[in-house]
């Protein structure tokens with residue numbers, strides 16, 4: 001494996017508040033990497049810097065050897081980084097398929113090719129039968145999968161998932177874990193996820209980083225990180241594993 005994403009000494013301040021404080025980590029090509037931590041720890045701010053929504057105040061972010069920190073979201077997406085949002089945001093009035101076609105058009109100019117690709121992605125995510133539904137008519141688990149389908153349609157090398165398990169029941173969470181394993185294994189997509197549902201994190205992640213008040217307090221394999229006293233005190237004490 002080789003480094004796909006490299007985050008080095010990255011920091012972000014909002015006026016006086018240090019939201020992300022000198023964070024460094026590497027995501028290897030092909031792995032699933034999780035970022036965890038309590039509310040307000042800086043996880044979404046970190047994602048926003050990787051995705052180009054926010055520019056870091058310090059440090060550098062490199063993707064496939066190219067510096068991406070400070071670039072626009074569109075430029076970062078074109079290089080192969082796609083994301084889902086904590087609050088799912090498909091176009092509600094469009095059909096499921098048309099929502100995914102929009103993603104597919106990033107790297108395709110022909111509508112027929114984009115539609116074919118969109119249908120392949122929908123089939124992979126078990127949404128093919130609902131392709132003609134309006135996005136607004138979907139249940140929450142289906143909307144989460146649609147959000148994932150839209151991101152995957154852009155042919156990412158790296159997928160950023162922001163709390164994709166939030167609001168799902170345990171059986172739906174297990175289904176999403178299986179889907180993400182398939183996306184990682186069969187489509188060769190590297191995954192970086194922010195997640196509070198520890199059962200899903202433990203089932204998926206090969207490595208993880210724990211943030212607390214913006215700073216990294218632990219990094220490594222999940223089975224080691226969850227035994228770290230700092231992590232238990234600052235985060236896991238409040239959560240159920």
Ligand SMILES: Nc1ncnc2c1ncn2[C@@H]1O[C@H](COP(=O)(O)OP(=O)(O)OP(=O)(O)O)[C@@H](O)[C@H]1O
Nearest residue numbers: 014017018019037038039040041042043044045046
């Ligand atoms: N645009 C902004 N302006 C000012 N402060 C912000 C902004 N975005 C985030 N913050 C602050 O930065 C800190 C980190 O927030 P962030 O949303 O990154 O945390 P998080 O770990 O993603 O939390 P959660 O698990 O609740 O989503 C918080 O104190 C938050 O209030």
